[in-house]
Each structure stands twice: as C-alpha cells, then as structure tokens.
Amino acid sequence: MSDPYIHGHHASVLRSHSWRTVENSCPHLLRYLNNPSLTILDVGCGPGTISVDLAARVPQGHVYAIDPSPEVIEKARKHAEERGVTNIHFEVGDIFRWEQHKGMHEAGFDIVHAHQVLQHLQDPVSALEVMKRLVRPGGILAVRDSTYSAMDWYPDVPGLHSWKALYLDVARGLKTDPDIGKRLHAVALQAGFARADIDASVAAWTFSTPEERAFWCGLWADRTLQSEYRRKAVEGGYANLEHLEGIAAAWRELEGAEEGWFAVIHGQVVCRVG
Template sequence: MSESKGATYTHGHHESVLRSHSWRTAKNSAAYLIPYLKPDMTLLDIGCGPGTITADFAALLPQGHVTGLEVPNSDVLDKARANAAERGVTNITFTTGNALALPFPNDTFDVVHAHQVLQHVGDPIQMLKEMRRVTKPGGIVAAREADFSGMTWYPEVEGLEDWRVGYLKTARANGGEPDAGRRLHVWAKAAGFSRESITLSVGTWCYYTPEERAWWSGLWADRSVSSNYASSAIQHGVYTQEGLQRVSEAWRKWGAEEDGWFTLIHGELVARV
C-alpha cells in the first residue's frame, strides 16, 4: 500500500493486515475493471501490497505486462515477488516509488489501477493527476476505495460503532480520508477528468458464514491491538491501550454471533484519459 508525503499509512503491514490483503483477488476486488482489460495491455498497480491482485492482472494480460508499485523499503514486495514466482507469473515487475510523483514517463501504461490507496494519501487529487499523466491517451485510470461510514453490520454489538468512530478519527489524523469511496468522482474531476469520461459503480464485500466471520473479526481484533493502526490511535489520543482492547473484544464478540453479518461498500471509478 502506498504511503506519501503528508500522510501516514494507517494500517502498516502487520500480519493481521496482510491476512486481509492476501485474500484479495482481481475477482473479489477489481471485478469492475476486468471487462475493460485486453490481453496485450500494460498495467500499473499502485500500492500492490503482497501482489495477489497484481498477479491476477498479469494472468489476465498474458501478452501484456504488469508493474506493481510500493513505497520504498517495503518488505511486502518480497511476499509479492514470491507469490508471483509460486504462480509462475513472468510478465510482472515490482518496483518502488511515490504515488504523488510516479517514477514513469508520460503515456506509459494502458491501465493505471489503485485499490484502497487514495484513502491513505495526503493529496488524492495529485495522485489521480499522476495516474492520468502516466496513462496513454485512450487508456484507463481505475480506483476502488472503501467507505467506512457506509459499512454496516448485524447485530449491533456494543463497541463496534466506537470502533468505526475511532477509526475515522485515526485515519484522518494520519492525513487520509476513510470515506474515500463516495468522493472518487469529485477527486477525479478535480484531477482533470471530464464528467463524460467517468464511469462509477459500487462493489461490496460481505462476511456472514462462520468461517468468514471468524476470519474478518479475528483480523480486526488483532489489528486493533497490534498493528500500526493501534499505535497511531494511541499516538493521536483517540484510544488508550485499554480502549483498544475493548474494541478488540467487541470484534471477537461479533464474530461469535451466529447471525453475524458485515458488509463493506466500495466506490469504483473508471476514468478514460
């Protein structure tokens, strides 16, 4: 995940975060973009993390090439390279750079993609301008961003609404915008895209089976006390360690609910250059 001047990546790459990121695929996280892809395209994946979506793109573009970008000195690229090698994907390259000043010439890629990155950078409009700059004329800029205020769950377990409020405060204190999904089209227009060039959609993740509940609640229970998010929340005075422990316990309580259900919504943007 990219990190840029003026903002701190709220989650970091703790195991509980990578547990979530490694679950992501092109099918469950970028289905809106797949119909636009052609086998010989070149694609840049900004904030590629452990590279599971990136490798899927490479498989979908067998005559093309995919570049995964992460922040400098990111150990997560070792996981991305290992994942690609394990899958036998060869039309893929991983590199580092700043999402607000991409290290590529103008008009380099057919598609420039970012998943859950704009919400974490200090200047999402500048990042979209950079994505536009390195995309070829007629190419596509694509982004998918969660909207934390739009997340919904059942039942109303005590402590989960406190988690949401605390997360919003922490992410904004770190310089990001956790309700990015609803803002994508506004940011895109500010970055120079015309209204006519923009296509919007909404995607969801939904967790409700016992296995899904255990996985989703467990990673957030761990993330709430052990990740960069936990240290940021304490640093900004949003939580004490005891408060984070209560949030963690609320997640585990929700995960044990037989009728538990949790849904995330994501704004999705396809913008023609």
C-alpha cells in the same frame, strides 16, 4: 515525505490484503481486461495478489507494480514466483516520485489501477493527476476505495460503533479521508476528468458465513491490538489499551454471533483518458 500509512504491514493487515483477487476486488475492471497484451500499472500494490492476478489475465502484456514498503514488495515478488507469473515487475516506489522509475512513463500504460490507496493519501487529487498522466490516450484509470462511515453490521454490536468512530478519528487525524470511496468521482473531476468520462459504481464485500466472519472479524481484532494502527491510535491520544481491548472484544463478539454479518462498501470509478 511519504504518506503516513495508517495500518502498517503487520501480519494481521497482510492477511486481509493477501486474500484479494481481481474477482473480489476489481469487478469494475473485468470488462476492460479483454486484451491479453494490455500493459497495467498497479499503484500501492501491497503484497501484490491483485497485481499477480492481473498479470495472469494479460499473458502477452505486462504489469508494473509499485509500493513504498520494501517489505511488502519482497512478499509480492515471492507471491509472483510461487504462482509462476513472470510478466510482472515489482518495484519499491511512491506515486509522487514516479519520475525516478525507469519503468514508468507518461502515457505508458493501457490501465493504471489503485485499490484502497487514495484513502491513505493526504493529497489524493495530485495522485490522480499523476496517474492520469501515466495512462495512454484511449486507456483507463481505475480506482476503488471503501467508505468507512457506510460500513454496517448485524446484529448491533455496540462496541463496533466505537471501532468505527475511532478509525474515522485516527484516519482524519492523519489528514487522510476514510470516506473517500463515496467521492472518487468528485476527486476525478478535480483531477481534470470530464464527468462524461467517469463511470462511478459501488460494490461490497460481505462477511457472513462462520469462515468469512472468522477471517474478517479475526483480522480486525488482531489489527486493533497488534498493528501500526494500535500505535497510531494510542500515541495520537485517540484511545488507551482498555478502549482497544473493548473494540477487539466487539469484533470477537460479531465473529461468534451465529447471525453475524458485516458489509464493506466500496466506491469505484473508471475514468477514460482521451
């Protein structure tokens, strides 16, 4: 059975994913994109903006990108078309069923990449083991995930503590780890990498200008009330509508605060495959 993806693919969720680029989401990968012929696998590609950006950086290479959601794969294909990027193939797929895909082979890629995916999997170690097998000797595996407990904001809008506590509860209730970003190196060790082959680092997104706050706080306010997350929170017995409305109002309060600031902390690892 597929993992129970907490957010679903409501417009408020895709608004966040579609903003993502190599520059704002893969700083740890930039130094490895030094060869235009690289082959890259993007696991859990969502609407594919990072995947297409990767493909544009390896014009003589190729990107293969998978996601279990047919709806987002459709959007991703359209995005590639609109950007005129052709060295990319999007496929509906699940990392645990990689053998069903003609385009995925053991030791088949120079780079295997996953952005904000491991936090949604119930068995991230097995996923990393699979991804490791798909990297050719001399290649790399790169993953990045946020750490929800470490997210912070200013001024101290009290309703956002309630947001954080609820998100952690719902994600843990799905048997996934919303704080996996801080232990990606440990997951990589469990998946069989030697410590010397793992580079662990941290990066952040900051939302501070009125435009940035409108984007980030607005999408979380909408997500709280409209997305699959709302259904999971209510049906799981973690929150009622009044609670969710309070959280959405807290996001709007941060958005409207002139000095408002929000930081999303990401753990990222690059693992070398020998």
